[in-house]
Amino acid sequence: MIMAGISSIGLPLFSHRMVFSRWPNVAVLLAFNCIDTYNKIYNIKNYNMMLSNNDLQQISEKCISESQIVHQLKSFETGFPFLKIINAASPGQGITIASDAQINDLLETWDAYLKSNASILKFVPASGAASRMFKDLYEFLDADYAEPTKPAEIKFITEIKNFAFYNALNECCLKNNNKSIDDLIKNGETKAIVSNLLNSDGLNYGALPKGLLLFHTYNNEKRTSLQEHLVEGGLYASNASNEVNIHFTVSTEHRQLFENHVNDTLSEYENVLGKKFNISFSEQKTSTDTIAVDEQNQPFRENGKLVFRPGGHGALIENLNDLNADVIFIKNIDNVVPDSLKNQTVKYKKAIAGLLIKLQQKAFENLQLLEKDNISISSLHEIALFCEKELNNIHPDINKLDKSDLKQYLKSKLDRPIRVCGMVKNTGEPGGGPFLTVNADGTVSTQILESSQIDLSNPTEKAKMMNSTHFNPVDLVCGVKNYKGEKFNLLQYVDKQTGFISSKSKGGKELKALELPGLWNGAMSDWNTIFVEVPMETFNPVKTVNDLLRPEHQQIR
Secondary structure, eight states: TTTTGGGGGGOOOOOHHHHHHHHHHHHHHHHHHHHHHHHHHHTOOGGGGGGGGGHHHHHHHOOOOOOHHHHHHHHHHEEEEEOOOEEEOOOOOEEOOOOHHHHHHHHHHHHHHHHHSSSSSEEEEEOSSSSGGGHHHHHHHHSSSSSSHHHHHHHHHTTGGGGGTTHHHHHHHHHSSSHHHHHHHHHTTTHHHHHHHTTTTEEEOTSBGGSSSSEEEOOOOOOEEEHHHHHHHHHHHBBBTSSSEEEEEEEEEGGGHHHHHHHHHHHHHHHHOOEEEEEEEEEOGGGGOOOOOOTOOOOEEEEEEEEOOOGGGHHHHHHHHHOOOSEEEETTOOOOOOGHHHHHHHHHHHHHHHHHHHHHHOOOOOOOHTTOOTHHHHHHHHHHEEEEEEEEBTTTGGGGHHHHHHHHHHHHHHSSOOEEEEEOOOSSSSOOEEEEEEEEEEOOOEEEEEEGGGGGHHHHHHHHHHHHEEESSEEEEEEBTTTTTBBOOGGGOOOOOOEEEEEEETTTTEEEEESSSSSGGGGTTSEEEEEEOOOGGGGGOSSGGGGGSHHHHOOOO
């Protein structure tokens, strides 16, 4: 009888007022039993009940709200929906191919903008440890053979003198083993060389971040990737006061090392480049950590306490949001080249920045027009054409909108952050790709997606991904202020329905970890996004230590 009296919204239909007045305790019991039974039948969980008072205290100390944790627990249960893609972006369909004349025009636009009072910043995610660079070498140390056997091991040893860190590593070998690298190789003690590279009694490269590793050799110096970013920033992001602002996101454990490195470096580079550098750092906020769960999606605990994990690079949208600048470049810490190859990088960095300025200025002009009550329908149509053709916002039913709705739609699409993203031709390098996707409001726009956001079990969707001609090298320039000069709250433009769940282990037990929407994926989902093809030469990431042996990292001036 009770279940028959439950409505479609899960509430009892009997006269609850009468029951509560006569038998309040019985009524409460019946009500809870009804709801509990209903929840079990329809598999509805009370996620708040999973958390104890101690849990809530721990959550509060991390400045995380209970509602955030509940949302994360639900995400483990439901997973993240795949995004609906129209197709991979391609030249002429979402990706701009600029002619030489257009590139020159964009360079002039950026150089002129640099003479204004605008604030410019370079944002470099640099918090990750470099341990993954040395995966092959760690496996070599654990192997049951003494001499290099696998191709990666052989290449590392045979070409070891070509690494920028060779001299420093040789000094460690002399100190710890009383033998040079050459002598260790002759004696078949190559594992000692690798140990000196990776372990704390040597260079400790296995525990250091990439930004502090020596990447390149010059005639008179050797540079870390951080130092290469200083030089590069001075070439395209120097403002009217001849200042270069660079912000690095770092881990707490490495911050002091970064600060020491910058302090040891800055005066020399300021003198050589004739620039004033303003270097700042921030750390990923503990409030962006995500809760871990076990294989039954219950909160994972260790010694009675909830286990949290870093939320991935998407958490850095908080760091980015804390910065105040008119234009912000974003580039990964390991994507640098020696000076002899910097011309192309600088040229196209300036070009995509020039395009950002052109598009932003046009968007601002249109937003000012949209403030007028007497704007004509023909002007609205011109703005709509700009919105679609140049900002890649497509409304399938735009012709059905009346004047008022069209005006509101255009305002909503124009008045938001904007980014221009360099895209390189797909040659098999790892990375997300540019796509035309369907948004929650039914409109279509350009997005950077990872493969995990696409339903690869669907042959049609998989084919769209496989047909992708370009991929994302993390080469972005962003406009984060509105047409009134006010900074956008970037957290309002995150698609919280995106993310990634992975399997990990802790203390010998399996757990699930949740990553927040990626910084250039879901975290920037509701930005205006423009893709421009840039040369492959501008993308030279260092994912493994042997990547430093590639020709593009060996050229010196």
